[in-house]
Amino acid sequence: MEIVSKEILAPRIVKLVVKAPAIAAKAQPGHFVVVRRSEKGERIPLTIADFSREAGTITLIIQEVGKSTALINAMEVGESFLDILGPLGTPYPIEKLGTVVAVAGGLGAAPLYPKVKALYEAGNKVITILGAQTKDLLILQDELKAVSHQLLITTDDGSFGHKGLVTALLGQVLQTETVNEVITIGPVPMMEACCNITRELGIKTVVSLNAVMVDGTGMCGGCRVTVGGETKFCCVDGPAFDGLAVDFKELRLRQRYYSAQEKEAYHNHHHGGEGCKCHAN
Numbered sequence: 001m002e003i004v005s006k007e008i009l010a011p012r013i014v015k016l017v018v019k020a021p022a023i024a025a026k027a028q029p030g031h032f033v034v035v036r037r038s039e040k041g042e043r044i045p046l047t048i049a050d051f052s053r054e055a056g057t058i059t060l061i062i063q064e065v066g067k068s069t070a071l072i073n074a075m076e077v078g079e080s081f082l083d084i085l086g087p088l089g090t091p092y093p094i095e096k097l098g099t100v101v102a103v104a105g106g107l108g109a110a111p112l113y114p115k116v117k118a119l120y121e122a123g124n125k126v127i128t129i130l131g132a133q134t135k136d137l138l139i140l141q142d143e144l145k146a147v148s149h150q151l152l153i154t155t156d157d158g159s160f161g162h163k164g165l166v167t168a169l170l171g172q173v174l175q176t177e178t179v180n181e182v183i184t185i186g187p188v189p190m191m192e193a194c195c196n197i198t199r200e201l202g203i204k205t206v207v208s209l210n211a212v213m214v215d216g217t218g219m220c221g222g223c224r225v226t227v228g229g230e231t232k233f234c235c236v237d238g239p240a241f242d243g244l245a246v247d248f249k250e251l252r253l254r255q256r257y258y259s260a261q262e263k264e265a266y267h268n269h270h271h272g273g274e275g276c277k278c279h280a281n
């Protein structure tokens with residue numbers, strides 16, 4: 001569980017390659033792990049953004065959004081996680097479909113990358129749309145470019161690529177291409193907006209949901225979502241689901257449950273005398 005390499009991809013976004021041979025041996029696109037840094041540490045679910053069976057490593061990309069992720073991002077090469085549970089979740093089905101459009105918003109590029117790579121290697125024509133608020137927050141451009149027939153980039157402020165939202169580019173692509181499936185991963189409003197476009201056109205759309213998770217094994221119910229009128233658990237039934245059947249309104253409400261506590265813990269960590277050194281370098 002030792003960190004073998006660390007790279008800062010963007011402000012507060014870190015890529016860690018971690019020695020975890022047993023997990024790397026079984027990892028598939030769509031799987032995730034739950035990590036703990038220390039005995040009292042929060043359990044953090046993280047997508048397996050890449051893996052190497054040969055090297056026995058998995059790649060994790062972590063955005064600092066609270067105290068626990070700040071502590072993980074402060075870890076250095078040679079340090080180890082207390083434990084990593086996984087691989088968890090249901091792998092994303094990889095089939096030869098024809099033309100697939102993959103849409104990533106912000107950190108969504110991390111879970112999207114292994115799926116795009118597998119779809120590309122399975123012989124699909126892959127058009128990838130990568131978006132972020134600003135140039136500095138674009139991640140995995142080179143990696144996605146290497147496994148896409150076309151990579152379109154957009155930023156909200158126009159600092160790189162097109163100016164505007166990924167949905168504008170998705171609409172343009174769908175006007176000119178016959179598309180068999182869309183896969184979209186990013187903030188919930190973005191995935192919902194993509195689904196609103198594809199629903200009109202009747203295009204199958206897969207989303208990957210990052211609902212609040214606790215145990216990651218289907219026991220606590222924390223990650224439940226409603227899909228097609230049925231209760232599903234993101235950690236065992238997902239995280240990938242039929243986006244056209246997801247109850248996004250309920251998901252948005254559930255995601256706000258713990259935001260106040262998260263903000264408080266983060267504030268106390270950086271400013272409350274816990275002596276953090278997260279931004280020391």
Ligand code: FES
Nearest residue numbers: 214216218221235
């Ligand atoms: S995280 Fe507990 S049921 Fe999914």
